[in-house]
Amino acid sequence: MEYTHLGRSGLSVSRLCLGTMNFGSLTPAAEAHAIMDHAHELGMNFFDTANTYGRAQSPPGQVAKNDQSHAGWTEEIIGDWLAQGGGRRERTVLATKLYGDMTSWPNDGKLSALNIRRACDASLRRLRTDYIDVYQMHHVDRATPWDEIWQAMQVLVTQGKVLYVGSSNFAGWDIARACETARARDFTGLVSEQSLYNLMTRAIELEVLPAARAYGVGVIPWSPLDGGLLGGVLKSEREGRRRLAGRSKQQVESHREEIQAYEDLCDKLGEEPASVALAWLLHVDGVTAPIIGPRTLAQLDSAQRALQVTLDEDVLARLDEIFPGHKPAPEDYAW
Structure with a gap:
């Protein structure tokens, strides 16, 4: 396994991040535990989840049959795994998220100081740990002032409940504003940004990726296979x-x-x-670790091959021909 720092922080994380969105709703708890154990065996130490994960989802053409599905279930599965001990928590850089509505009741979502406090405590209970390594805002909250958000996050850091703060689905402007307002408070601010990024979907090259590089924010791509379209879909169809x-x-x-x-x-x-x-994602300057979301042990094993694949300049150029990317803005559309 290869490791790198998460953005400008001193935190070392594996170049592949284990995504857990399938745990519970598609992958049974016992198999999820086996996947996490095997991830450690492979040297993966970076695990990502969210407080809303666990709600029912279905493979294409199938109906979800799991009556245990509920927001927070994935964190509970991870918490049960961590509680087994054996160094599981100590060897894991644990990232979770908040923002999505957990219930229909007011203040059970978004980024108010009240919800940040409550959501963090609830995630800690479900994860059965006393701290979160990387606490991520799952989306930008345009209705809540940054001073309020950072004040709440600073309290969590001071209490030792959170070590680092990250974002997800932020625009370049959101990253810049978050980092500048944090700087004005003498606070570390963002160390990571999770964005939709793959060969077919490259919009973050316009402004998000340049902003992340400028502020030392590590990019964690989600959906690196674009929902399976980059995973050999035509070959699978033929066979x-x-x-x-x-x-x-x-x-x-x-x-x-x-x-x-x-x-x-x-x-x-x-x-x-x-x-x-x-x-290809691992070759992009500024990318820390793509999120892989294996449903099985075999899928986890197959993902490791990417760490040994070297793409030369000719291959990278050919990939750009097939899937044209973007120059940074404004040169992409102006002079």
């Missing part, structure tokens, strides 16, 4: 291992030519498409 329907089918049909060219390039390289997609 009868995946049946496309609904939105997935529409997306494939809209991008079939590019996806086919991409899979042909991966065949030429002798690598699986998923490995190349992850390896």
